[in-house]
Amino acid sequence: MAVTEHKDGRGKKAYTPSLLFPRYHQWDVVGKLLDATLGEGVGQTYLVQHSAGSGKSNTIGWLAHRLASLHNDKDGKVFSSVIVITDRRVLDQQLQDTIYQFDHQQGVVEKIDENSSQLAKALDKGKLIIITTLQKFPWVLDKVGSLGGKSFALIIDEAHSSQSGKAAVKLREVLTKDEGDGAIGGSGADDESELTDEDVLNSIMASRKRPPNVSYYAFTATPKPKTMELFGRNGADGTPEPFHVYSMRQAIEERFILDVLRGYPRYAATIWDLAARCIALSMTGKEELPIRPPPPRVPVHHSGALAYVLLSEIPEPARSFFTSNIQNSTRPAVGRETDPKDCAYLWDWEDFLDGRR
Template sequence: MPSVTNEKALESAIEKKLSGTCLEELGTTSGVSERAELYRAGNGYYLGETKDFNAKYGIDEKRFWNFLETTQKDELEKLQKQNDWKLKILERLDRMIKKYGVLSILRKGLEVDDANFVFMYVLPLASSSKSIKDNFESNQFSVTRQINYSLDNKREEIGLVLFLNGLPIATMELKNPWTGQTAKVQGQDQYRYKRDISQPLLQFGRCLVHFTADTDEVYMTTKLEGKDTFFLPFNLGNNHGKGNPPNPFGHKSSYLWEEVLTRSSVANIIQHFVRFDGSNKDNLSKRNLYFPRYHQMDVVRKILADASKKGVGQTYLIQHSAGSGKSNSITWAAYQLIETYPESDKIPGSKGIDNPLFDSVIVVTDRRLLDKQLRENIKEFSEVKNIVAPAYSSKELRESLESGKKIIITTIQKFPFIIDGIADLSEKRFAVIIDEAHSSQSGSASDNMNRAMGQTLSEDEDESDPQDKILEAMRSRKMRGNASYLAFTATPKPNTLEKFGIKQENGTFKPFHLYSMKQAIEEGFILDVLANYTTYKSYYEIEKSIEDNPLFDTKKAQKKLKAYVETHRQTIDTKAQIMIDHFITKIVNTKKLKGKAKGMVVTQSIKSAILYFFAIRKSLEEKGNPFKIVIAFSGKKTVEGIEYSEDIINCFAEKDTRDRFADDDYRLLIVANKYLTGFDQPKLTAM
């Protein structure tokens, strides 16, 4: 059929780019020439054959044994005196992949009795020894088309599979939009409804990623779950929106095989990006496998490349919208920055190409969740323990900085307390990652932060604008060579753009990297608020009881008056009633998400959150308690003479709030400065 022919044409184009040739050029679809020149052409892949695929173990046996025999002959000899030694290795491999996934084998190797096998030689650095570089070149990447993957039905095929040393790393189904077949619809449906996910190759953890692609777009998933399989877009974005831009040199989606699937890129992704959450003690099926979306991989790689080239003392504004997976991007960046090496010993901050560029990476955030994510993430990549040092007290922070901890997580509130007692750190090099820069880098706390890094502000600086003071400090002579600042934010203010952004010829500033709100909306990661909101106007009438005063600050007064009105019992009771009526009518009664949809009430302060909680709870009691609510805020707050905390109001521990809200009984979450970013609740429908 034409569609099959066209899909095969795309297969052959990818195959040729990766290996330097394709089955059609060889004049055969059943056998592959052993000519050595076929390897190292294209992107350095071997051309695989379907007959070499072992469906029971999900591996390319030819590449598997050839790799071990050519690189680890001595280890094989330890087992070759035993009967069925090959079967013993395969059975051990199968058990370990079922328990920990193929990622564990690629990263940590395989032990069989007293033999220890490596299954991926790591990507070398520019300064690496010749033996390390030679080892990497001995890796055998291969690409095989139309693999018969099923033990039960020999007619079942996967369009294209990529292997590393015989182990599967990616599958791919290809479609052609010109025939009405797209990756987004038919490609995803093929994985959901027409592929037997019980077969070894498609079981969770056997492959790192499953792609569906056409000439225009790419989608991916790490877990095939039949009809419930969830795909993520793996696209560049076009005009700040979804999809991919026109490509004058080929298909819009060609970056997948021309850039992402090169040998060095794949090795980098395996070494530094792909990870499981949870613990190895957890059942594999209960864990999640993270593969970076394109913009996540792209921003980290560009930051590292720029730092290696330009050295320390740079500023970066990463404008990534809600829905971008910013927390993962930050953790990937933090971990890889501690292993970033300068291109030369002449760039600012360089201590030689054999030494890392940064002594420590400091993550400044108000999100405790990021602490946990960083710990879990880095455990997957490093055998060294205690790389991440949480520093939530002045003592912890001071000790971590002075002892040279590699990754330090702190909050903007705690950072200033190290100033008086800390040693001079001007000779050290830091990368400072600021989470949600527009809110974290303001006020006196940010001034103290620069002072703690060994910097001082000029005495004649304008005290009225802390943003200007920070900018001046970062541009001062002392600031150079001491720290690079990376600001991650979804909505940068103009002064944040100017402080961290890249200046254009017309005098404006742009971010170093952008994943726009438009793209997040079009890709379905966040709702378009402007298309899904209801407005309620507020009118204030407050009696004036003072004489006109020329020193009276009208702007500040209006702000205080508004705060007074907004926290008044009558105001809150009225608004609470409106919100509950709307939520019950539009969400609960309409059975959204099969009657499990949830909502979030975002308040301006902890006091407001507490008052709204009790007002909403009272309204629900009057309606017969149709569902439960939960509150989230940090610390303690005294309201109307009573001290409250999150756990006291909820009647369960603060650490359990996220999990409790996931229960079906709880439908509304009232928050104040918490869970506003990096909070993933799939059933959240209204705000």
């Protein structure tokens, strides 16, 4: 049951209850996570890759409440507390409201927005669901690790919000101080380069020994390689992969998010035209060739669910233009022979081009 807040005809707050029914992928992932937790025991990691438009806040809310009441076959409680880590310094209001609206019994959910002593009291009292922020995450790991007689579930909401400049310096200072208020040790407080919250979480996880009495459930839309390494599990080919996926393509097909590719020009034709114009300009001083060649058709290769093209199969002059102007960007748009995963979305692009030709 969900409760929606709104203004009535007199401008006063009013609340309307409604039945909130999960979409299939939400029901599916929660059920599979519960089954895996019971089958594998405490101490495992689970990476949930759900795209924007998946209803991640509701999924986390349902999972938190189901884990808080999970019992094993001996009717023993699996987790003493479920701790939800959100990536914002000020608690994510949407996520917080979502978890609270599922709280049908007063006192099940505890919000931690002050200091570590408040968090310690909640853990010692055995509060079923505890919501706290990224800044408390290092302290949480140390605290739950010291409570060996209890077990905990950590649900981590890994959004991709980032900090740069002075904001990044301030965040690093919070995470590198060693004052018992929860922080990772290390230097770098003067580094003003961009720092994403996912980077911070990964750094903390990598720098600390994982307590065996903690299970991790990480939610993200586009996991970075380090996130996949820390929270993923090895697939059939030995590379880490998510526990559950709700892809961007599926979200677009179900019309929960818009297809941004519809607003883009034809990629292949654009690259070909730009390359041809550059060469024509250097040869004749004009941007037009006497006869403009048609855009090339480049073979698309597949590796599991991924699709990519090989640089060696892109004809000139497009290949030279691509390698000198695009390939050295931080995230290549065309896969290399050694790393086709850089181009996981190319197949969607090819579908788009086929529809436009």
